[in-house]
Amino acid sequence: MIHKWIHYFDIYERLFEKFIGKEINILEIGVSHGGSLQMWKEYFGDKATIFGLDIDPLCKSFEEEQINIIIGDQGDRGFWKTIKPTLPKFDIIIDDGGHHMSQLKTTFQEMFPELSSHGVYFIEDLHTCYWEEYGGGLGKPDNFIEYSKK
Numbered sequence: 001m002i003h004k005w006i007h008y009f010d011i012y013e014r015l016f017e018k019f020i021g022k023e024i025n026i027l028e029i030g031v032s033h034g035g036s037l038q039m040w041k042e043y044f045g046d047k048a049t050i051f052g053l054d055i056d057p058l059c060k061s062f063e064e065e066q067i068n069i070i071i072g073d074q075g076d077r078g079f080w081k082t083i084k085p086t087l088p089k090f091d092i093i094i095d096d097g098g099h100h101m102s103q104l105k106t107t108f109q110e111m112f113p114e115l116s117s118h119g120v121y122f123i124e125d126l127h128t129c130y131w132e133e134y135g136g137g138l139g140k141p142d143n144f145i146e147y148s149k150k
């Protein structure tokens, strides 16, 4: 099962096509039912190494050949500091986790430096930047859209 808006697929294809068949490392934050990790495996081929990260320990069950599952909280800097030395540089990072402003920023600040020079950092569902319950709000200086402009 995959939990993605249909209009992301054309954009993904445009940005990710160059990685098909290559020896790449991908990190997707937010595993849910594991379907999108299966999709990356199928799309990028057998040289791709895929990492999924989720706060829900049940997601560990989606681990299989080429797919590694890490359990942890993307909003916790201490967690990133512990896990980063065990991880490779990534060609693709997709943040589709909790979508809260503090999580988006912590993850970006910790993981953008871990992207390879030709890499792509992709964040889904940025409409939460305009949702107060996610720490966002129109024109609010620390919503992730405003933050990323700086």
Ligand SMILES: C[S@@+](CC[C@H](N)C(=O)[O-])C[C@H]1O[C@@H](n2cnc3c(N)ncnc32)[C@H](O)[C@@H]1O
Pocket (backbone or CB within 6 Å): 001, 002, 003, 004, 028, 029, 030, 031, 032, 033, 034, 035, 036, 053, 054, 055, 056, 072, 073, 074, 075, 096, 097, 098, 099, 103
């Ligand atoms: C929208 S679902 C992910 C969907 C999946 N990427 C897909 O395309 O099928 C969001 C996931 O983020 C996880 N999540 C929520 N808060 C998190 C956090 N603080 N750290 C890590 N994962 C989190 C949830 O457990 C949930 O599985």
